[in-house]
Amino acid sequence: xxxxxxxxxxxxxxxxxxxxxxxxxxxxxxxxxxxxxxxxxxxxxxxxxxxxxxxxxxxxxxxxxxxxxxxxxxxxxxxxxxxxxxxxxxxxxxxxxxxxxxxxxxxxxxxxxxxxxxxxxxxxxxxxxxxxxxxxxxxxxxxxxxxxxxxxxxxxxxxxxxxxxxxxxxxxxxxxxxxxxxxxxxxxxxxxxxxxxxxxxxxxxxxxxxxxxxxxxxxxxxxxxxxxxxxxxxxxxxxxxxxxxxxxxxxxxxxxxxxxxxxxxxxxxxxxxxxxxxxxxxxxxxxxxxxxxxxxxxxxxxxxxxxxxxxx
Numbered sequence: 001x002x003x004x005x006x007x008x009x010x011x012x013x014x015x016x017x018x019x020x021x022x023x024x025x026x027x028x029x030x031x032x033x034x035x036x037x038x039x040x041x042x043x044x045x046x047x048x049x050x051x052x053x054x055x056x057x058x059x060x061x062x063x064x065x066x067x068x069x070x071x072x073x074x075x076x077x078x079x080x081x082x083x084x085x086x087x088x089x090x091x092x093x094x095x096x097x098x099x100x101x102x103x104x105x106x107x108x109x110x111x112x113x114x115x116x117x118x119x120x121x122x123x124x125x126x127x128x129x130x131x132x133x134x135x136x137x138x139x140x141x142x143x144x145x146x147x148x149x150x151x152x153x154x155x156x157x158x159x160x161x162x163x164x165x166x167x168x169x170x171x172x173x174x175x176x177x178x179x180x181x182x183x184x185x186x187x188x189x190x191x192x193x194x195x196x197x198x199x200x201x202x203x204x205x206x207x208x209x210x211x212x213x214x215x216x217x218x219x220x221x222x223x224x225x226x227x228x229x230x231x232x233x234x235x236x237x238x239x240x241x242x243x244x245x246x247x248x249x250x251x252x253x254x255x256x257x258x259x260x261x262x263x264x265x266x267x268x269x270x271x272x273x274x275x276x277x278x279x280x281x282x283x284x285x286x287x288x289x290x291x292x293x294x295x296x297x298x299x300x301x302x303x304x305x306x307x308x309x310x311x312x
Contacts, residue, residue: 013093014189018086018179021273030087036284037080043291044069050304057304060138061127064120065294065301067147068249071113072287078105079283083179096170099181100162107183107204108158114212115150117250119143121219124243129226157204164200168192178276209254216250245297253286 022029047069051057082102085091094102126137161183171191178185187197223243259278295302 013095013174014099014181014186015092015175016082016086016094016179016181017092017175017177018083019273019276020177021271026087030084033080033087033280033284034084036288037076037084040072040076040284040287040291043295044073044287046305046308047291047294047301050301050308053308054304057300058140060140060143061120061123062301063140063143063147064116064123067116067150068113068120068290071109071116072290074105074109075113076283076287078102078109079180079280083280086179094181099176099186100165102181103165103183103186104158104162106180107161108154111154111157111204111208112150113253114209115153116147117246117253118212118215118219119146119150120246121216121250124246125219125223128223128243157208160200161204164197165190168194177272179280182279213254220247245293248293248297249286249290252289253282 018026019029048066051062051066082094123138126134130137165183165186168190169192170189174189176185176189183201184198187194187201190197220243295305
């Protein structure tokens with residue numbers, strides 16, 4: 001692809017290098033990138049379509065699933081198209097405003113995604129621990145309000161990131177060894193004191209994600225305690241089965257996110273391309289797996305999806 005050398009020449013722009021050290025393998029890397037991205041888009045749009053069309057699925061659990069699908073689409077779309085432009089056409093340039101916008105959007109959607117997982121864990125807690133009150137505690141209107149709160153929280157936490165970056169001058173060397181504008185990679189381009197930027201990014205990762213993980217763990221701890229108190233042992237597998245889907249989704253998202261965040265800040269001994277590949281997996285694997293996991297594990301959704309796919 002050397003003939004397609006369309007690298008941005010504007011000196012005020014950033015240059016995204018993609019995955020340094022693996023330039024010769026870009027065409028091969030782009031195959032799983034594009035495949036996982038397309039599968040994720042198809043799966044999540046299918047979930048949105050089926051839930052939107054079927055009145056019987058207009059329930060809190062499926063509305064939360066739609067929120068998760070929207071965040072998955074936003075997460076992958078904010079990174080993968082630009083990465084593919086680098087891999088296929090060597091289009092590495094990105095304006096400063098475009099880079100800061102991507103930084104904000106990435107972190108806002110990630111925080112929103114985390115909040116949706118917390119709400120889904122609470123949904124399962126109420127469904128198992130207070131099944132008779134489920135319909136009154138979790139109504140569609142309340143889910144919509146929780147979604148709005150999660151959106152406002154995501155914006156408030158992510159907005160300082162580009163604002164802090166824009167307050168200081170960038171160095172002459174504007175080459176970012178990454179395929180998207182990851183916050184810490186952009187921070188390293190600053191010529192001033194980056195202590196505030198580094199601290200806020202780390203605090204945001206641990207306070208927001210850490211708090212969300214604690215709430216999820218608390219919810220599932222209470223769920224397990226409630227299940228163990230059920231006298232009928234035959235009911236244990238059925239109760240646990242309602243949680244396994246959410247646990248699988250949560251683990252795939254949180255493990256990749258925490259690994260990417262920690263290695264970016266503390267993994268100096270890890271090769272740069274390993275940092276970048278694991279960071280990319282966070283934007284590819286969960287959005288692709290989530291609709292598949294829910295499609296397989298949720299009987300009602302599986303039947304509705306089958307109804308439309310067979311009809312086609």
